[in-house]
Amino acid sequence: MQTAPASAIASDATPSSPVAGAQLPTDAPSAAVAGAGASPESERVPARQHETPYADAIRSLAGEDWQRLHVPGHQGSAANAPGVARLVGADALTIDFPMLFSGVDQETWRLTTPGRVTPLMRAQELAAEAWGASRTWFLTNGASGGNHVATTAVRALGTEVVVQRSVHSSVIDGITHVGLTPHFVTGHVDTGLGSAHGVTAEQVAEVLAEHPESAAVYIVTPSYFGAVADVAAISRVAHDHGVPLIVDESWGSHFGLHPQLPVNAARLGADLVVSSTHKAVGSLTQSAMLHLGHGPFAEALAPLVDRVVRSHQSTSCSSLLLASLDEARKNIVTRPELVEQALASAEDIRARVRADRRFRDATPDILASPDAITNDPFKVAIDTRGAGITGSDAHYQLLRDHRIYAELSTPSALLLLIGAVSPVNVDRFWDALQSLPEAEIEPERPIVLPAPCERALGLGEAFFSATEMVPFEQAIGRVSADSLAAYPPGVPNVLPGERLSAEVVAFLRTTAAAPSGYVRGAADPELATFRVVA
Template sequence: MHQDSPMPTSPDNEGRRAARAPYADALDRVAARDSLFLTTPGHGRNGEGIAHGLADYFGERILSLDVPPLFDGIDLGVDTPKDEALELAAEAWGARRTWFLTNGSSQGNRMAALAVGTLGTGVVTQRSAHSSFIDGIVLAGLNPRFVSPNVDEANGIAHGVTPDALRHAIRMHPEKVTAVYLVTPSYFGAVADVAALAEVAHEAGAMLIIDAAWGAHFGFHPDLPASPVTLGADMVIMSTHKLAGSFTQSALLHLGDTEFADRLEPALARAFMMTSSTSENAPLMASIDIARRELVNSHDAISESLENIRHARAQIEGSEHYRLLSGDFLNFSDVVDIDPFRLPIDITATGLDGHTIRGRLAEEFAIYAEMATATTLVVLIGLGKSPDISRLLDALEQMRTENAATHEIAEDESASAIPPLPTAGDLVMLPREAFFAESEVVPAAEAAGRISVSSLAAYPPGIPNVLPGEAITEETVNFLQAVAASPSGHVRGSVDPALDSFRVVRDPKAAESSL
């Protein structure tokens, strides 16, 4: 047997298998050889010549690990270390098959849409889906209808979807629904009832895709929510880099062991080839392999981390002016659990807008929060991490007292206030047809009522506010311009940074033959 071949699975070697990171180990063995590389990458895996700057900046170790694909002893042939790493990942998360993604969960979302497109075009998607799934809808030519999540209007927080809401959305779709795409956990840490939602989707003959980008750590400790892969979802996308410790841009797509698996597996394999690079980044894949190993073997570390989180939560709740909004999440009918590693903090006591606070924290205090709404600041804590929350609370207090002393909000801060989340316009044209339609750029003042060619999503968190084929509303224009003007805001897909212009379908009559 090849020295890098997977060990046979048995009770005796399960522990040894779980303790390995076969892809990362194989990469390390190659890096340790005294080899002459006359191949790509051009840096030659050492710091000589043109790679001198890279070596000075990153160190030669990272160069030696940058091994090209189709390399003997790593990923060339059958029963390779990469094959074993993928099998171990599928076992760890409870999947039938798993793919390593080096273009992030965005790649997984596009893969999912393309795979669905091989089986039918009717999809129901949560309105608060990530913009990359909307990209997939365009690529695959899908016909979407939407199910709205429960929304905490006071704080601008979108949660999840109830089974009843999903059932109604499926019934209202004019086509046979092939797939349902939902998001859980939410950007704020609310967890939906995946098992019940899977039952509703499957009753309708539709597969369930779960965007669990924020839930890669679920299922690895009894005090954490279960992995959606084990709750009946047919496809699950996870960003291991978000909380599970792998490098930025690394992620996973899991195929559930469900009745749809036989049809989905070949479609996903083709979609993977269409969306992945033919020069996948070896350090990114090694980081996924190592993150899986650490998750599987980190019960005690996660326990310690959860205890630290409890102290941090108590510190926030015990402060005079701030509280955690996640305590209210279970009052919403769609929420069955919360992710303890995401801390949504009510910052209204500061008298300042959350986007302003997020920007000032970074600029003045070197504290970087994940995202904000007008009333809420969301911070996250990685597994095994114990950051000093008092530093954050002290910074919030300083801004609060400074603002209270002046009894007014500075001009630049008041200008950054964000209006409430806008109601989406009507979908009047299939997204793919709108995307490829003849277009023109019009001033923002003339955009309301026109059909968007672009997917426009306020970042953070990246939820599309207008889709290709949707009518642009005046409130959406106002919302996106306010986000673009905020200190930490950005609108993905915009014609210009300030949202002074919008790209729209030139001939509105084109919509008449679309839907």
């Protein structure tokens, strides 16, 4: 793997506005990187972005008449695994080659290729160019794996970290496993909608001042509901304190790839960015990217991150997942009309909601969050308060009766996620939404988000302690050994070492009982029992 050529990233300066999306560098000397109102010349996609070097190499391999005497066990034949072939298609089996295949990603390719760059390395270079990074790694264990890489890298810098409280549970898992001490920054929580948003630069500065030994700042933006934090300002705060900024941008993998989208974190000063490419850009589930930013903090992280990626990444990476990253990058970069069509369909839904008597567009609530400087236009939040139906019931009935699968619901809201390259059949959704029954009496809405629990032990101390399972009634007041997160969005509601409150126990049990509910980390899926420190 190599960093993107200097010519591809030289114009990636920090934009003045994080609202307007950055543009790819072009082959023209007048290329503009960021900001609304970019010239037509700057909007031209470089010819190289139409390439899919890794995907092409895999397809080329599949076109040869191989006698395959290697893993995987189906050895490229649908006849050997007919059930698997029915799941993914016979063609998928033919391109399911193992890692370290000479000519694709193994070093021996360098003997025949000018410039000594493998197709996989070239694919990662193109991704780095597209996202304005200095280097990009493809990941096949999801953004969760990227968060484990990032937390491991932080541990090499020190034992303390400033971290947003509403990070994904994989960040908490990583912090716990490597023995970091987190100093939490508690962001804004909309208790009405049931959404946790982000943090401000002022909040980060305050916690850094209280804990000057911290080795990094770790935030998540955009939030699950689409609130976008001021990454540029938070980056300046972190760098002024002499530490790197790591951003979990899982829900913003599409940022910076179209002028109507917010700028992505790598272009705004973040040093390491976790990107869940499958979520909005359309690669296969479990595929992701890790982007390295620019400047001295990113440069210092680069060799360490490279080593950690190697230690965390499977030695049997899926060629299908890797190739899907290559193809998804090309698709979103070279077909802006798809993004525009998807944006139009999202706005059509919002406009209909704004004009409706029952439902309300919750976008103003999200933008009112003190941390939000803009929002992700592909997240459509529909407030169901006053609509005679809870968001949870709307979610379930849309799924059961109309085969419409929304991303998330809370008792107060229904959240839609529209893929950045996937325009929606708006009429189908709208007809289904309008057909939902309306109760004569506004339904009772249970608690949406519980208050944080009191800390009693450190994360690692609790996680590695002897444990016991107790009935939920007896768990109240006991110290949790698990990180428990209502899923989605996967933000932990209780952490190892925190005392379980009656409120959080009730919330998690209600979540687990809901038709679409799931609590990540629970030893008992129904939460009749909880795992606590013995």
